[in-house]
Amino acid sequence: MSQCCGKVPTPEDVQAIRRSIEGHQSRYQGDLGEQAVSEYVTNELELNAEFFDQKQHGFDGVYRDGAGKLVLIESKLTETPGLAALGYTQHGREGSVEWVEYVATQMTDPASKEYYSPDNAKIGEEILSIGPENVSFLVVHIDPGTLETDVSKLR
Amino acid sequence: MVSYSDISKGLDIYEKHVDDYNRNFRQRNKLPKNYDWRPYRWCSRDIVFSLLVVKHNRQGNFLEVDVCLVTNPPQYIDHSGARVALGFLLSEAYKCGGSMEIVFTENVEGGRVPGYICDLALDYDIHLKHVFEGHITPFEARQLYLELVGFSPETKARVMKLSIDGGLTPERACFVVLGGVWTVPEAEMIILSSDHPERILTSMSRPEDRHLYLNDLLIARSVVLGGALDRKLLKTELTKDGQVIESEDDETPLFIDFDSSFMAKIYRAETDLLIPWLGNAEQVLKTGQSLIVLIRARSDSEIQRYFVNDLRSLKALVHKYRLADLQTMICFLTPRDFEDIPKVQQRQITSLLEQNGVYLMISPDSLSGLNKEAIRRLETGRLIRQ
Numbered sequence: 001m002s003q004c005c006g007k008v009p010t011p012e013d014v015q016a017i018r019r020s021i022e023g024h025q026s027r028y029q030g031d032l033g034e035q036a037v038s039e040y041v042t043n044e045l046e047l048n049a050e051f052f053d054q055k056q057h058g059f060d061g062v063y064r065d066g067a068g069k070l071v072l073i074e075s076k077l078t079e080t081p082g083l084a085a086l087g088y089t090q091h092g093r094e095g096s097v098e099w100v101e102y103v104a105t106q107m108t109d110p111a112s113k114e115y116y117s118p119d120n121a122k123i124g125e126e127i128l129s130i131g132p133e134n135v136s137f138l139v140v141h142i143d144p145g146t147l148e149t150d151v152s153k154l155r
Numbered sequence: 156m157v158s159y160s161d162i163s164k165g166l167d168i169y170e171k172h173v174d175d176y177n178r179n180f181r182q183r184n185k186l187p188k189n190y191d192w193r194p195y196r197w198c199s200r201d202i203v204f205s206l207l208v209v210k211h212n213r214q215g216n217f218l219e220v221d222v223c224l225v226t227n228p229p230q231y232i233d234h235s236g237a238r239v240a241l242g243f244l245l246s247e248a249y250k251c252g253g254s255m256e257i258v259f260t261e262n263v264e265g266g267r268v269p270g271y272i273c274d275l276a277l278d279y280d281i282h283l284k285h286v287f288e289g290h291i292t293p294f295e296a297r298q299l300y301l302e303l304v305g306f307s308p309e310t311k312a313r314v315m316k317l318s319i320d321g322g323l324t325p326e327r328a329c330f331v332v333l334g335g336v337w338t339v340p341e342a343e344m345i346i347l348s349s350d351h352p353e354r355i356l357t358s359m360s361r362p363e364d365r366h367l368y369l370n371d372l373l374i375a376r377s378v379v380l381g382g383a384l385d386r387k388l389l390k391t392e393l394t395k396d397g398q399v400i401e402s403e404d405d406e407t408p409l410f411i412d413f414d415s416s417f418m419a420k421i422y423r424a425e426t427d428l429l430i431p432w433l434g435n436a437e438q439v440l441k442t443g444q445s446l447i448v449l450i451r452a453r454s455d456s457e458i459q460r461y462f463v464n465d466l467r468s469l470k471a472l473v474h475k476y477r478l479a480d481l482q483t484m485i486c487f488l489t490p491r492d493f494e495d496i497p498k499v500q501q502r503q504i505t506s507l508l509e510q511n512g513v514y515l516m517i518s519p520d521s522l523s524g525l526n527k528e529a530i531r532r533l534e535t536g537r538l539i540r541q
Contacts, residue, residue, distance in 0.1 A: 004198065006197045007195065008196075010173070146205070
């Protein structure tokens, strides 16, 4: 790397650094949340990760429990706890049957680049075949201040 | 893992320190003392590696750290931010004249040694005993400093021996490197080749002590010449608009070692590279091939006088290294003063070198330039804490 320089910063420098960090906050939180959730779900809940290509939209994680049943995971790194952290979309609230059905349908549609992949299509078909209301849905919430994790079961 | 709220809190404290510094020093056109809080940002271009606020605690004689925000950008080497932060903290602890103990306040991850620094220590196989008390002891600081600088095991052993003999503290040897006076290969060359490296690294001899000073200068100028070759080989040259420019970011992967018995540098390329300063003889050092360079920083009259001795050394060098590997390239490096000796003798020297399979390497620096740089470095060393 080029020379790393140490300087006494001006207040303007600090503002620029702050803006940059805040600009990356959502990405940082997203990465941090997914990493922590992945560890938590596998180690604490003892779920097994399913072949799933996480896309820009859709589920945060797809796992299977000991009996081989699908479990959908939504990870939230917010100060709002539990189910209250679930957001609203044009296709219903995150985690709702309507929303899960919409996402599963999109996952099976090759024209839907934001959801589709061959692995995702298999999962989407399975969800639609057993019915979205019969698929478990968990919200894994992480407090960004303390990094404490809690799980809320929606279904 | 540092939470976002910890980063945000650290940044708030950092901002307060910067405002205080601005108000108390910058606006008043004053410079802070070691015992005043001083904020620093460590960046490469527009990438921040570390934000630190430090002061020397006079009562406890340690370096106190109130903000230590570190990031290790994935596009750089492992622990890059932690290396930058720790290098600064250790050098600052030395510069301020304290015991080398470093203490982190409650504002740094709740008063513990930052996680990234602990990770780096773990990588160096150094066990920090007071992580949750937020202390790095002087003994741990010394170990971390030596590992961070990256001296070879042979050099570290010599430094420790010098330390036991009372000639040179390991911290001083590390500080002259991280302080930018000498590079690691240059410092190793001094430590391994000189009978009294402590005199050069502590700039002990004064010009009034004529013989001692000249002796130190003789070694220092050879080291500067060797360092110039290191930099030339390490720099990657790119061609832009028909002109050769040196890349600031890219360094040629190169292993550098030193043979103290010959005062010779050993290079091993990890990629093909053009050997510089060979005049018309264009030679490429192939991947894995070794290059041995006998460093002789001599004036024109000294070259003429001592060439017989140098040739003897070269023959021994050729014997030692060609016996091990026939592909090894061997060069004889002199300053530009070589061009000042009569042409007839130049041809004789070149011919004798060719007969022994040695290339003549002429540096673009003159001996007076090397002396000037060596004097500058010795003088800079005099300004540093002894």
